Amino acid sequence: MPDAPLKQDHAPTVSPRPSACPGLWRIVSALDGGICRVKLPGGLLLADQADAVAEAAERFATGVIEATNRANLQIRGIGDDHRHLIDGLLAAGLGPRDAASDDVRNLMLSPLAGHDPSTVLDVRPLADQVLDLLQGTPRFHQLSAKFAVQLDGGEGLAMLEHPHDLWLSAMRLEQRTWLAFGLAGCPGDGQVVGAVPVEQGLALVRAVLGRFLDLARPDQARMRQLLEHCTVDCFIDGLGLDVRRDAAVLGWRRVAGNSGWLGAVPQQQGVALGIAPPLGRLTADMLRGAAHVARQHGDGSLRLTPWQSLMLPNIAPTSLTQAQHTLASLGLLCHSDAPLARLVACTGASGCAKAQGDTKADAVRLAALVPAGAPASVHLSGCPRSCAVAHVAPATLLARSPGRYDLYLRDARLPGFGALRGTDLTLNEAGAMLALPTEHLDD
Incomplete structure (x- = not known):
């Protein structure tokens, strides 16, 4: 950054x-x-x-x-x-025409919120209320520009691994919809700290943000920093809400859904089309082309996704093939088997002074070396800050000098990028290692 x-x-x-x-x-x-x-x-x-x-x-x-x-x-x-x-x-x-209001608009939804077949709750109305709360409450403008909230409606297509300062996830319990929530984590980590009835969702967000600002020192810009000095129990006790924290809530786990986000994606009615710019970069013509397809074959809207891609909802099924052909001709990826669809790279040395390698160009070279069946996602990071990926990818190549990388494989038992499997590798060496079955990498 x-x-x-x-x-x-x-x-x-x-x-x-x-x-x-x-x-x-x-x-x-x-x-x-x-x-x-x-x-x-x-x-x-x-x-x-x-x-x-x-x-x-x-x-x-x-x-x-x-x-x-x-x-x-x-x-x-x-x-x-x-x-x-x-x-x-x-x-x-x-x-908004106010810088402080813009800074706090950090709210993530599923790109198919309100349309996903697995939806437990359409979170879009609550999302609108939360955005109005963030933008319209001067006190909340004190929050860091990185402070982030996630609303998860139980969709099959959802990013469950990105950490947020506050996340809320819809759950059904006793024939009623609740919002389970967690602090300084993500729905996929299983760390539920409580739940409130869905009708109290906005009140919960307001209370959590207010409680954070009441307790946090100036050097504690994120929830994880505050919780190093304040217990979760203490934090929740001061919310002023009746938070449910029994075994049924604390033992609830978010079930992972379908991970497919490229190509035809089912909706409750009809189909959405997932497309991706290579390595997250769009040209102006690509974006205009996607907008044209959204007007001609969809509902005139696009959804950005946390996979550095776009979703075009409500595409007419009879138009799907034509839409994909149009977008592919612009250089957009429309299928998950495209080699570059499995690679993520930060800006790299061409645009960032901290990067130790030209990760974008190296990723293009690596795409030809990594076969199908390699880790689902390979992340090339120019430095340890990991700007391109908010969670730990299955495989990470960390640049140490131009054209040379250390290879890590994700390991839940280890911090950071995971287990170090190779050091000072050329791209050819990294590609050869990534082509090996995982059990060989573990030797």
Whole structure:
């Protein structure tokens, strides 16, 4: 992540909140120019808004657009005209006209929220209320620009591994819908700390955020930092809510769903189409093309996903093949068996001063070396910060110098990237090791 804001010469485009995180109002510097992050409400991007992002990337930057692992978009390579870029994005309805309100719009949903066949609860109405709460409550603007909330409706297509400061997951218990919740974790880790009736979901979010701000010191920007000095029991006791914490709640576990997010994805009615830009990078033409397909064959909307990809909901089944052909012709990945669909890479040395390798270019080379049957996801990270992936991938290649990597395999018993399986590997050596069955890597 970039280190410092670019110097601004127009007061309305300057965020007064100190942070190294890019935002709509805070353009931060990198080796390849400025970065502007567009935080989308629950990942939702209307087709006209997609066109506006594409135009802004072409007019005011180098045309590079990235899909992030928090279901947002960011424009890279921005030049000096910050004012007109931001004004154009605001005119398209892509953020509030207040920097502090924009910073706290960190709310993740399933890209098929409200449409997934496995849905326990359509969380979109609650998501709208939570976003209004975050944006409209001045006190909550004190939260870090990284402080994040997840609403999980029980969808089959859901990211369950990304850590959040607060997560809520719909559950059925005693013929009633509840919201199980956890702190400083994710629905997939099994660390449920309580539950409230679904009707109290907004009150729970308000209480947790308020309690955090009551207790956290200035150096405790994230929930995990606070919980190093405050027990979960103490935190919950001060919420002022009747939180259910019996064995049925604390023993509940979120069941993982279907992990397929590329190609045709079933909905409650009809089908959605999952597509991915290679290594998370879109050109303006790719984004415009996706918007065109969403209008012509879908409902005119796109959903960003936490897999650095896009979902086009409500595609007419008779149009699926034509839509895939159109998008594939633009260079977008439409099938999970595409070699690059199994690789994730950070910006790398071409755009980030901290990176030890050109991870994007190396990933393209590695794609030809890693066969089918290798770990489901291989993550190339230019440094230990792991900006491209918020959770630990099955396999991680950590750059140590240009073209050379250390190989780790995920191991729940170990911290960080997992078990170190090879050091100072060339791409050919890494590809050969990843081609081996997992049991051989364990030798």
